[in-house]
Amino acid sequence: MSESYEVTALAHVVGGRKEPTDDYWGGTRSIIRIDPSFPADSTAGLADFSHLEIVFRFHLTDPADLHPGARRPRDNPDWPPVGIFGHRNMRRRNWLGVSRCRLLHVDGLDLHVEDLDAVDGTPVLDIKPWFATMGPRGEIHEPEWPGVMLADYFAPHHD
Template structure:
């Protein structure tokens, strides 16, 4: 079957927050998801009652040349197993999309002030939706030990990042 493509709108942009495509220290950073002006403010009506959002965004700082359709060790660390493209949570997947679950701090017009959004400043936002507890995974979530090892510092507070890291 030939590769198929779809077109999706960019509904907004990440303003502030992370810069530099860091692998870790994503915690404690506040940023804004700014909806584009063509979306009326009423599209956010009621969202402030929720603690978290599900945000789909595009790894725009990468390029199609970054896509890697082969098995490899996460972060090129040979201590972790070689795994396929669809195991990795990075810009090397074909659609180059990320999904995050930031905490919603407040709403100001079309600006959603969030904490712990791991997308960089200037990132195009594809979708935003309130997190419903009932829509999260059901039952136990199983995984091998290497993601926990790899992500030990992922949500560490950004202010704790060592110089040069």
């Protein structure tokens, strides 16, 4: 069942945070700089959207730091052990991250964004506008621990 695919970055994150951390991403501003091989009109219509969904590669993660089995989020003994697919962190086989961020403005092939939880230099693999109708349908439920763990995730960053 193992398949592999070659994926090429189509953009990189410029600016914003230099190192990944667990919390305080709120207000972080950066630029998603699209490769100049794309035509100028590849961003046409994008400014009409308030949010983007970004697929990126966790390029700073140590490949030896993979934890596919169950473990406690942030090693907190108060939270239950969950497997790799119950986490959203960087310790994943393909090192892929997905983030939804606010699009502030479009300047040619530069997308100015806020609250993108990817650091300076991060390879961006795909950019999609956020369609509200593509969000979750039906009742949403989750355990208590993600809300507690992520209470400060998008709190303002303190230097």
